[in-house]
Structures are given as structure tokens and as C-alpha cells.
Amino acid sequence: MSNFLSPLFASGFFASEAVHIALAVGALVALVTGVVGVFTVMRGQSFAGEAFGDLGTTGGAGAYLVGVGPLWGFVLGNVLAAGAMEAIGVQRARGRDLATGIVLGAGIGLAALFLHLYTTDHSTTGATVTILFGSVFAISSSTLPLIVLLSAIVLAIALTIYRPLLLSSVNAEMASARGIPVRLIGVLYLLALALAAALAAITIGTILSTALLIGPAASALRLTGRPLSALLTAAGIGIGAMWLGIVLAYDSFHWPPVGNGWPVSFFVVTLVFVIYLLSGLPAARRRRQADRIPSASPAAQPARPS
Amino acid sequence: MFSGFMVNAWTVASIVAVVAGIVGFFTVLRGSAFAAHALPNGSFAGAAGAILIGVSTLLGLGVFSLGGALTIGLLGRRGRHDVATALTLVAMLALGALFLSFSSEYAPEVYSLLFGEVLGISPNELAPTAILGALCILAVAILYRPLMLSSVLPEVGEARGISGFRMEMLFLTVLALATTMTVPVVGTLLIFSLMIGAPAAARSFTDRPLVAMGLSVAIALLIVWIAIAASYETNYPVGFFVGGGSAVSYTIGRAWAAWNARRRGRGAGMSAGRSGVESEALATGGLPS
Numbered sequence: 001m002s003n004f005l006s007p008l009f010a011s012g013f014f015a016s017e018a019v020h021i022a023l024a025v026g027a028l029v030a031l032v033t034g035v036v037g038v039f040t041v042m043r044g045q046s047f048a049g050e051a052f053g054d055l056g057t058t059g060g061a062g063a064y065l066v067g068v069g070p071l072w073g074f075v076l077g078n079v080l081a082a083g084a085m086e087a088i089g090v091q092r093a094r095g096r097d098l099a100t101g102i103v104l105g106a107g108i109g110l111a112a113l114f115l116h117l118y119t120t121d122h123s124t125t126g127a128t129v130t131i132l133f134g135s136v137f138a139i140s141s142s143t144l145p146l147i148v149l150l151s152a153i154v155l156a157i158a159l160t161i162y163r164p165l166l167l168s169s170v171n172a173e174m175a176s177a178r179g180i181p182v183r184l185i186g187v188l189y190l191l192a193l194a195l196a197a198a199l200a201a202i203t204i205g206t207i208l209s210t211a212l213l214i215g216p217a218a219s220a221l222r223l224t225g226r227p228l229s230a231l232l233t234a235a236g237i238g239i240g241a242m243w244l245g246i247v248l249a250y251d252s253f254h255w256p257p258v259g260n261g262w263p264v265s266f267f268v269v270t271l272v273f274v275i276y277l278l279s280g281l282p283a284a285r286r287r288r289q290a291d292r293i294p295s296a297s298p299a300a301q302p303a304r305p306s
Numbered sequence: 307m308f309s310g311f312m313v314n315a316w317t318v319a320s321i322v323a324v325v326a327g328i329v330g331f332f333t334v335l336r337g338s339a340f341a342a343h344a345l346p347n348g349s350f351a352g353a354a355g356a357i358l359i360g361v362s363t364l365l366g367l368g369v370f371s372l373g374g375a376l377t378i379g380l381l382g383r384r385g386r387h388d389v390a391t392a393l394t395l396v397a398m399l400a401l402g403a404l405f406l407s408f409s410s411e412y413a414p415e416v417y418s419l420l421f422g423e424v425l426g427i428s429p430n431e432l433a434p435t436a437i438l439g440a441l442c443i444l445a446v447a448i449l450y451r452p453l454m455l456s457s458v459l460p461e462v463g464e465a466r467g468i469s470g471f472r473m474e475m476l477f478l479t480v481l482a483l484a485t486t487m488t489v490p491v492v493g494t495l496l497i498f499s500l501m502i503g504a505p506a507a508a509r510s511f512t513d514r515p516l517v518a519m520g521l522s523v524a525i526a527l528l529i530v531w532i533a534i535a536a537s538y539e540t541n542y543p544v545g546f547f548v549g550g551g552s553a554v555s556y557t558i559g560r561a562w563a564a565w566n567a568r569r570r571g572r573g574a575g576m577s578a579g580r581s582g583v584e585s586e587a588l589a590t591g592g593l594p595s
Contacts, residue, residue, distance in 0.1 A: 046388035047340040050395070054347075088560075097339035098506050102556045104343065105499020109549020112421040112496070116543045119417070132420075133403040207347070208403065211396035218389040263407045269400035276393050280384065 022136040022246050022264070025147055029203045030212060030238030032151045035158050036196040037217030037238075038230050039189060042169045046214050048085065048190070051100045052197035053209035055081040055107040059198075060131040060206060061114035070131060071143055074198035074206070075150065081107060082194040086187060134205030136246065136264050147202070150195050157192040161185055166227055203242075204265040212238055215272030219279035241271040314427045315534055321439045322488045323500065323530040327508075327523030328446055329484045330501035332477060334509060336457040340388055341378055341478060343498040344395035346485045348374045351402030353419050353489070358405045363419075363490060364434055371485040374398055375478035383471060421493040421545040431490060438487035445480045453477060454515065492530075496545040500526055503552025510559030525555050 040049050059077020060070040081103055088099045115131075130138070139147075158165070168175035168182045176182045193213075200209035220233035249264035333342045349371035356366025374394055381390035446453070456463035456473040464470055488497040508522035533547035 041386065041389055044386065044388055046386075046392040047343075050340070050343070050392055097337050098334065098502060098556075101339040101343060101498065101502040102506070102553050105496065105503060105549045106553035107549075108421075108496060109499065109546040109553075112493075112543040112545040112549070115417065115421070116546070133406065205403070207399050208396050210392045211400070214389055214392045215396070218386065218393070222385070261407070263403045266400045266404040266407075269396050269403075273393055273397040273400075276389075284384075 016250075017141075018137045019246065019250060021139055021141060021144065023243060025139055025144070025203060026136055026242035026246055027239045028147065028151050029199045030216070030242045031235045032154050033196050033200050033212040034216045034220070034234035034236075034238040035231050036154060036192050037213040037215075038220060038227070038234050039158075039165060039169050040193060040213055041217045041221055043189075045193070046210070047097055047100050049193060049197060049213040050210040051085070051104040051107075052078045052081060052194050053201055053206050053213075054104055054111075056198055056201040056206040056209065057131055058107045058111040058114065060201070061111050061118060064131070065114050065118050069143060069146075071146055071150075071198065071202045074201045075195065077107070078194035078198050079191065082190045086190060132205055132207050133263060133265055134201065134203065134208070136203050136242075137249070139202065143202070147199065150199055154192045154195045154199070157188055161188055165189055204268050208265050208269050211269040211272045212242075215269075215276050216241065219272075219276045222276075222279040222283055237272075237275055241268055241275060245271055312538070314429055314432060316531075318427050318432060318435050318491055319530045319534055320527060321435055322491050322497075323504075323526040324523050325439045325442045325484050326488060326497060326500040327504050327526035328443060328519060329480060330505040330526070331508070331515075331519045331522045332446070332453060332457060333481065333501050334505040335454075336477065338477070338481070339498070339502050340391045341375075342481060342501045344378065344391045345371050345374050345478075345481055346489050346497045348395045348398030348402075349482075349485055349489060350419055351398045351400075351405060354402045354405040354409075358409045364486060367489050368482075368486040370398060371482035371489075372479065375482040376475070379471075379475045379478050382474075419489070419493060421496065421543050423490075423493070423544075427491060435487050435491070438483055442480055442484045442487070445476075445483070449473075449476060449480070492548055493545050496548045499549045499552040500529065503556045504529060507555040507559030510563040529555060 037049070040046060055077050056074040059073035059075070059080075061073070062077065063070045063073025084103045085099055088102070164175065164180040164185050165188075167178070168180055168185050172182055175185075197209050197213060200212040203209075204212060216234040216237035217230070219237055220230045224230050224233055245264055245268035248267045249262060252262040252267075255262060330342070333339060349367045352366035352368070352370025353363045354366070355370070356363045377394045378387075378391050381394060452463065452468045453473055453476070455466065456468045456470055457477075460470050463473070484501075485497065488500075491497075492500065504526035505518070505522040507525050508518045511521055512518050529548060529551035533544050533551055536542070536547045537544040
């Protein structure tokens with residue numbers, strides 16, 4: 001068995017503790033981000049997800065500055081940012097991108113300051129790269145309980161508000177007509193998104209975290225129209241990309257040109273991107289078939305799952 | 307503060323502010339904040355790659371921001387636009403992470419690419435910045451009428467024969483050009499806050515497009531000048547002041563708009579027909595020449 005698999009799994013893969021942690025954390029985080037991401041894509045809030053990722057940089061840099069673990073910084077920074085976005089009107093579709101952008105810009109400015117202060121204090125600049133691009137292999141076992149706790153919170157929020165969130169994501173007017181507190185649901189969802197982005201940031205780095213949030217979910221929504229199966233597909237794609245990325249990163253240790261391994265985040269994000277491109281193929285084929293029928297309506301992508 | 311190498315900083319930063327103010331006006335009008343964030347941010351990978359193989363960073367930035375613009379435009383045509391933008395961005399950044407891991411020791415350069423190093427601008431960066439800036443402004447001037455109409459009233463634009471898709475591609479190309487020239491100065495992460503903050507503030511003060519564009523340039527210049535002076539005095543990164551200044555100007559704009567609306571009385575002048583931007587777009591945006 002092990003001989004048969006040895007071309008894929010470099011020696012020592014299953015013995016390393018760092019790999020065990022990476023596989024476990026990767027799967028858990030991919031599950032959480034897949035679930036939250038489906039709603040992010042349906043609500044058209046990719047930019048907010050991206051903003052949380054980047055704002056995690058601010059929190060992470062702040063955490064370095066005061067000397068606590070970066071995950072605390074990601075969480076605190078994102079929750080504060082969610083509050084700021086909510087305050088200046090991220091709920092209204094009009095001007096929402098602007099509100100997100102302004103908060104993001106100010107946050108990144110702060111990150112620049114924090115990193116500057118940290119590097120002048122410690123005369124090392126490694127923090128910048130660590131925070132931005134992360135590495136799932138570098139997660140210490142002492143962070144595990146916090147990761148599990150945060151994941152549980154996010155999943156609990158998502159499951160509790162699942163039905164009203166789904167309805168208000170698909171059709172906000174209908175949701176409020178049925179007496180669903182759309183605003184409250186939106187705030188809770190934003191909180192879940194902020195925490196999920198923090199989890200993604202600790203796994204693949206702050207500025208790449210969007211890949212885990214958006215990629216699997218967007219691919220899943222292209223493959224299936226039913227919400228529940230989209231959630232499961234997104235989680236499955238995320239976990240698959242994560243694990244394959246970890247395997248490849250482990251294998252790449254002896255690859256050229258430098259021989260100290262390619263970054264695991266690179267593999268994960270590239271896999272996610274390729275899966276998204278491939279997931280468009282079935283729809284494109286359907287569209288081509290529809291085009292052959294003369295009376296077919298102009299090829300329109302179904303905007304949201306029914 | 308105004309001597310020697312600082313002269314370059316003031317000149318280049320002023321060019322950047324003018325371009326950011328003008329291109330940013332359309333960014334805000336079109337609601338392309340995400341693309342304006344993604345292109346500079348992602349083109350960071352191009353700079354990292356250029357450093358790796360030893361060519362000019364400007365070239366790397368140009369190739370990646372143009373490639374990113376085309377990818378966003380093409381992917382966004384079929385799928386959801388924000389998803390296409392997000393995934394293009396992270397794919398570029400992932401490449402950046404890979405390039406970084408290949409070349410071991412240059413974290414300070416990463417930092418200055420991401421957050422800008424306006425105080426370290428050399429004289430030979432002056433010419434490329436000025437040429438690219440002039441190109442951007444020229445492109446906006448040529449595209450002004452159709453772009454305006456297609457941004458504000460896309461349906462009317464389509465009816466008058468202005469393809470929304472083509473306008474999107476052209477605009478993203480202009481955005482990519484602006485990105486290429488501005489990134490080395492204020493960094494990939496901060497150019498966009500200048501592109502959003504200043505025009506958004508300007509639009510709170512006036513509804514007339516040309517006035518708003520001028521005001522947007524003025525605000526961007528003010529932000530950049532204050533940022534350079536503050537950065538020179540405190541030694542803190544210039545990006546911090548640019549990001550903060552943009553947010554402050556936006557907040558002032560919003561407050562002014564809110565105060566103005568209350569003074570006029572709620573809804574009294576609001577419901578009367580089209581907004582100034584829309585009527586201006588209709589008046590000027592004829593068939594593309």
C-alpha cells in the first residue's frame with residue numbers, strides 16, 4: 001500500500017505532526033468557509049469577504065505588536081471591521097462597495113503602520129510575509145482549541161439562521177414580507193463571515209483567505225442549484241483542495257528551484273481557481289446546446305439557485 | 307522637506323493623485339471598487355516575479371495588471387462579477403506567494419511594494435510615471451462620453467450602440483494602466499483607497515460630473531500632500547496617512563451630504579427627475595465617435 005502510494009505521498013507524510021494538524025485544521029476550516037461562502041456568493045458579498053481577509057492583516061499585525069497569537073488579532077480585527085461596515089451601511093446594496101472599500105482602505109493603512117512599528121521594534125520583517133501568506137504547517141497545536149471553538153460558533157450561527165438567511169439572501173423583499181428580521185439576520189451573517197474569514201486567514205494567509213471563502217462556494221453554485229447540496233459540495237471542494245494542496249506542498253520540498261518547499265497556500269489557491277474554471281464547463285455546454293435551438297433566449301446565466 | 311530627493315516624491319505623488327482622482331471618479335461611478343482593489347493588489351505578484359527574474363518591476367506590474375484586467379472582464383461576463391474579481395485576485399496573489407518563496411530574502415521590498423515607499427522614489431521613475439499618467443488621462447478624455455453614459459445608464463448606452471462589455475474591458479484596461487504607474491509610489495494596497503475615498507467624497511459635494519472630477523483630483527492631491535508631509539515628519543509609512551486621509555475625506559463628504567439633505571428638507575428636491583450625473587450623461591453621451 002505504502003509502496004503503491006509513495007509517488008504521491010513523500011516519505012514521512014503520515015508521521016509528521018505538523019501534517020496531522022494541517023490536515024485536521026484544513027478540513028475544518030474548509031468546511032466552515034464552504035458553508036459561509038455559499039451565502040457570501042449568493043448575497044454578492046465577495047468584496048466584503050475579501051475585505052475581511054485583508055483587514056485580518058491589520059488585526060494580525062496588531063497582534064504581533066502586542067505579542068499575542070495572530071488568530072486573536074484576525075478575530076478582533078474582523079469583528080471590529082464588521083461593526084464599522086454595518087455602521088456605514090454595508091446592508092444597502094447601493095454604495096455597499098464604497099463602504100467596504102473605505103473601511104478596507106483605512107484598515108490597510110493601519111496595518112501598514114502596525115507592521116512598520118513592529119519591524120522597527122524587532123528589526124525583522126518576517127511578520128509581513130507570515131501574516132499575509134500564512135502557512136497551514138505553521139499552526140501550533142496550542143491554537144487548535146481556539147480554531148475548533150471558532151468553527152463551532154460559525155457553524156452554530158449558520159445552522160441557527162439557515163432558513164431565514166437563505167430566504168433573505170435569495171429575495172430580501174419576500175423575506176421581510178414574511179416577517180423575517182432581515183437586518184438582524186444580515187448582522188449575524190456578517191459576524192459569521194468575519195469569523196470564517198479569520199479562520200481562513202490563519203490557514204492560508206490573510207490576503208489569500210478569500211480563495212477558500214469564495215472559490216469552492218462559487219464552483220458549487222455553478223454545479224448545483226439546490227442550496228443544501230451546494231453547501232455540501234462547497235465543503236467537499238474546499239476540503240479536497242486543501243488536502244491535495246497540503247500533499248503537494250509536502251511533496252514540493254525537494255522541487256526546484258530552491259528546495260525548501262513551495263508555499264502550501266499557492267497550491268490551495270491554484271487548485272481552487274482551476275476547480276472554479278472547470279465548474280463553468282457544464283453550464284457552457286448547456287449554453288452551446290441551447291444556442292443550437294433557434295428560439296432559445298439569449299444565454300443568461302441563472303443568477304441564483306431556485 | 308522640499309529639497310533633493312523630496313522633489314521627486316512631491317512630483318510623482320502629485321501625478322499619481324491627479325490620475326487616481328480622474329480614474330477613481332469613474333471607478334466610483336461604475337461601482338468598480340472591488341476591481342480597483344483587486345488589480346493593484348494582484349499585480350503585486352507581477353512585481354515579485356519581476357524582481358525574481360531581474361527585470362523592471364514596472365514591466366511585471368504592467369503585465370500582471372493588464373492580464374488581471376482581461377481575466378476579470380472575461381470571467382465576469384459569464385459568471386458573477388464579484389466572484390470573478392475575487393478569484394482572479396487570489397490566483398494572482400498565490401503566484402506572488404510562490405515567487406516570494408523562490409527568492410528568499412527581500413521582505414523589506416515586499417513591504418514597500420505593498421505599502422508604498424514614496425519617499426524613496428528615484429529620479430528615473432519620474433519619466434515612466436508621467437508618460438503612463440498622461441496616457442491614462444488621454445484615454446479617459448477619449449472615452450469620456452460613451453464611458454459616462456455606459457456607467458450611469460447602461461441600458462440607454464446599449465440602445466445607442468455602446469457595448470457595455472466593451473466599455474467594461476476598456477475601463478479595466480485604463481484601471482490597469484493607472485495601477486501600473488501608481489503602485490510603485492503608494493503601494494498595491496493603498497492606491498485603491500485614494501481611488502475610492504477622494505471621488506466618493508467629491509460626489510457628496512456636487513452632482514455635476516466635471517466639477518466632481520475636478521474636486522476629486524483636488525481632494526486626492528490634498529490627501530497625498532498631507533500624507534507625504536506627515537510621513538516625512540513622523541517617519542511613519544505614507545500608506546497609513548493615505549488610507550486614513552481617504553477615510554476622513556469620505557466621512558466629511560458623507561456628513562456634508564447628510565447635513566445638506568436635512569437643510570433642504572427631506573425628499574423635497576430629491577424626487578425631481580434625473581440626477582445631475584444622469585442628465586449630463588444623456589446630454590453628452592452620444593454615439594461613440
